[in-house]
Amino acid sequence: VQIAILLYERFTALDAIGPYEVLSRLSDAEVIVTAERPGPVRADTGMLALIADAALADVPHPDIVLVPGSPDYEAQLGDGPVTRWLRAADAASSLTTSVCTGSLILAAAGLLTGRQATSHWLALDRLEAFGAHPVSERVVIDGKYVTAAGVSAGIDMALDIAGRIAGAPTAQAIQLMIEYDPHPPYTAGSPRTAPPDLVTRLRIRDRQAAQAS
Amino acid sequence: VQIAILLYERFTALDAIGPYEVLSRLSDAEVIVTAERPGPVRADTGMLALIADAALADVPHPDIVLVPGSPDYEAQLGDGPVTRWLRAADAASSLTTSVCTGSLILAAAGLLTGRQATSHWLALDRLEAFGAHPVSERVVIDGKYVTAAGVSAGIDMALDIAGRIAGAPTAQAIQLMIEYDPHPPYTAGSPRTAPPDLVTRLRIRDRQAAQAS
Numbered sequence: 001v002q003i004a005i006l007l008y009e010r011f012t013a014l015d016a017i018g019p020y021e022v023l024s025r026l027s028d029a030e031v032i033v034t035a036e037r038p039g040p041v042r043a044d045t046g047m048l049a050l051i052a053d054a055a056l057a058d059v060p061h062p063d064i065v066l067v068p069g070s071p072d073y074e075a076q077l078g079d080g081p082v083t084r085w086l087r088a089a090d091a092a093s094s095l096t097t098s099v100c101t102g103s104l105i106l107a108a109a110g111l112l113t114g115r116q117a118t119s120h121w122l123a124l125d126r127l128e129a130f131g132a133h134p135v136s137e138r139v140v141i142d143g144k145y146v147t148a149a150g151v152s153a154g155i156d157m158a159l160d161i162a163g164r165i166a167g168a169p170t171a172q173a174i175q176l177m178i179e180y181d182p183h184p185p186y187t188a189g190s191p192r193t194a195p196p197d198l199v200t201r202l203r204i205r206d207r208q209a210a211q212a213s
Numbered sequence: 214v215q216i217a218i219l220l221y222e223r224f225t226a227l228d229a230i231g232p233y234e235v236l237s238r239l240s241d242a243e244v245i246v247t248a249e250r251p252g253p254v255r256a257d258t259g260m261l262a263l264i265a266d267a268a269l270a271d272v273p274h275p276d277i278v279l280v281p282g283s284p285d286y287e288a289q290l291g292d293g294p295v296t297r298w299l300r301a302a303d304a305a306s307s308l309t310t311s312v313c314t315g316s317l318i319l320a321a322a323g324l325l326t327g328r329q330a331t332s333h334w335l336a337l338d339r340l341e342a343f344g345a346h347p348v349s350e351r352v353v354i355d356g357k358y359v360t361a362a363g364v365s366a367g368i369d370m371a372l373d374i375a376g377r378i379a380g381a382p383t384a385q386a387i388q389l390m391i392e393y394d395p396h397p398p399y400t401a402g403s404p405r406t407a408p409p410d411l412v413t414r415l416r417i418r419d420r421q422a423a424q425a426s
Contacts, residue, residue, distance in 0.1 A: 014234035014391065017261075021227035021364065024258040031260040040264050045237040047244040048230075049264040051253050100392075121392060138396050150392025151234065152368065160398045172401035172411055178227065179313075179334060179363030181402030182395035183351050185373045188385035189394030198385055 001165060003031045004062035004089065007041040007052050008076055014151050015068030015099040016050070022158035023064070025174045026166055034059045036081050044071050056085040061092045064161070069100025069120060069151070077108040086111065095144050095161065099154035103147040107132045115142040120150035121191050122206045152189075155180060214378060216244045217275035217302065220254040220265050221289055227364050228281030228312040229263070235371035236277070238387045239379055247272045249294050257284050269298040274305045277374070282313025282333060282364070290321040299324065308357050308374065312367035316360040320345045328355040333363035334404050335419045365402075368393060 003023050005016050016033075024031045035041050035052030042049045065086065076082045086109045090096045098106050103119040106112050107130035117132045118124065118140040127134040138149045139157045148157035159180070163171035188194035216236050218229050229246075237244045248254050248265030255262045278299065289295045299322045303309045311319050316332040319325050320343035330345040331337065331353040340347040351362050352370045361370035372393070376384035401407040 012234075013230050017226050017230040020261060021225070024260055031258070033261055045244070047237055047266075048233060048246055049266070051262040051264060053260075053262070121389075138392075138394065139398075150390070152391050152393040152395065155365065156396055156398060163398060168399065169411065172399045172407060173415065175397060175399050175401045176334075176404070176407045176411060176415060177363070178365050179351075179402055180365040180395075180397055181351065181406060182365065182393075182397070183369055184388060184393055184395070185352075185369060185376060186381065186385045186388050188388045189392055191389070193394060194385060194389045198382065198389060202386060202389060 001026060001029045001064065002059075002062045003029055003064040003066065004059045005031060005033050005066045006056075006068070006082065006086075007033060007035040007050060008070070008082055009042060010044045010072040010075070011041065011068045011070045012100060012151055013043040013045075013048055013050070015102065015154055016066070018152060018154035019066055019097075019099065019158035021178060022155060022162055022174055025177065026162055026170070032059050032062070056081060060088065062089055063093060064095045064097060065089050065093050067098040067102035067105050068154075069098070069102040069104075071101075073101040073104050076105045083109045093144065095146055097146040097148075097157065097161070099148045099157065100150045103127060103132070104130065106145070106147070112145060112147075115145050116140050117142065117145065117147040118149050119147065122150075122202065214239060214242045214277065215272075215275045216242055216277040216279065217272045218244060218246050218279045219269075219281070219295065219299075220246060220248040220263060221283070221295055222255060223257045223285040223288070224254065224281045224283045225313060225364055226256040226258075226261055226263070228315065228367055229279070231365060231367035232279055232310075232312065232371035234391055235368060235375055235387055238390065239375055239383070245272050245275070269294060273301065275302055276306060277308045277310060278302050278306050280311040280315035280318050281367075282311070282315040282317075284314075286314040286317050289318045296322045306357065308359055310359040310361075310370065310374070312361045312370065313363045316340060316345070317343065319358070319360070325358060325360075328358050329353050330355065330358065330360040331362050332360065335415065
């Protein structure tokens with residue numbers, strides 16, 4: 001199974017590394033970190049860079065495509081090299097997947113038209129403008145399209161994918177090896193469970209940031 | 214707050230990136246990815262490289278030290294540059310932390326002597342040989358020493374640390390922004406919850422790997 005993880009400037013690191021840590025443990029998996037050009041690609045904080053080992057052109061037909069999100073995902077919309085690669089790769093992929101606002105990049109490329117999909121909770125309703133049906137769930141599967149909610153949801157998505165590819169016992173072995181028995185010290189991980197005033201505050205901050213940009 | 218994330222060849226990527234994704238979102242945090250030499254450092258799968266932006270010598274006094282684990286953590290034991298840097302950095306740090314088998318590197322450097330600590334469930338009892346007291350919990354805090362269990366436990370640890378540094382509301386905001394509302398598709402993330410035959414199988418495989426190496 002060849003798994004292409006797409007990087008682009010200002011991607012969110014955990015969106016990519018959560019699924020990487022799970023899927024790279026499948027016994028026959030080849031994960032290829034790819035970007036428009038090989039070399040360092042810096043994450044959204046500016047404080048971390050990953051290396052793309054391959055150019056997009058060198059990974060034309062991955063079995064699984066994974067698109068991480070970014071606060072700056074809009075820079076990847078339109079008819080650029082990322083969109084062109086996604087369309088071509090998707091034509092042959094067995095699974096096309098995203099984490100966080102990565103689903104907006106897929107949707108803007110026309111790959112989620114009429115499909116159910118999810119995204120970061122703050123970006124979920126933007127899916128509609130690109131022709132997808134937003135669903136407020138942690139992992140949404142519609143045919144070969146698998147989308148995950150914000151950042152950390154990619155771990156859950158990847159375990160689900162691992163189970164579909166290799167069977168539940170293999171996925172459970174991976175879960176045990178990465179000791180994924182989460183016990184967050186707070187109960188604030190979703191707009192449904194977080195303190196309502198926190199949800200409101202982050203919505204306002206997000207709207208102000210969108211207006212400023 | 215200056216946070217140094219130590220990289221070394223064959224580190225486990227999520228051990229480092231889980232805490233990075235949380236702690237880099239603290240408003241006054243400076244995360245510095247550091248290694249013996251600046252440049253690419255490849256993770257344990259061989260399929261991913263991160264860039265160390267600074268040499269150890271350039272980050273002598275971080276406020277927080279974070280040591281990820283590795284299946285090959287033993288290569289970092291002994292009186293090498295990593296151990297020497299850890300001892301010096303620890304002398305001035307406000308928190309010295311680890312994920313997974315990173316605690317064995319800390320313990321072998323003499324920094325956990327007489328302290329309670331945790332590690333990956335398969336490596337937990339090895340802490341004793343280095344003078345630490347193993348505790349089978351997801352996050353263990355003993356004074357300024359904070360250790361997390363395997364791989365994904367670093368996310369829980371970092372949220373705990375974020376709350377201690379910046380207060381619960383800030384930690385909750387980070388949890389909501391990374392949508393950390395985990396719903397693993399299986400219940401196999403700890404030796405207490407996983408199918409017993411799976412736990413046995415992985416213990417045997419681990420022992421065989423140790424004997425072969």
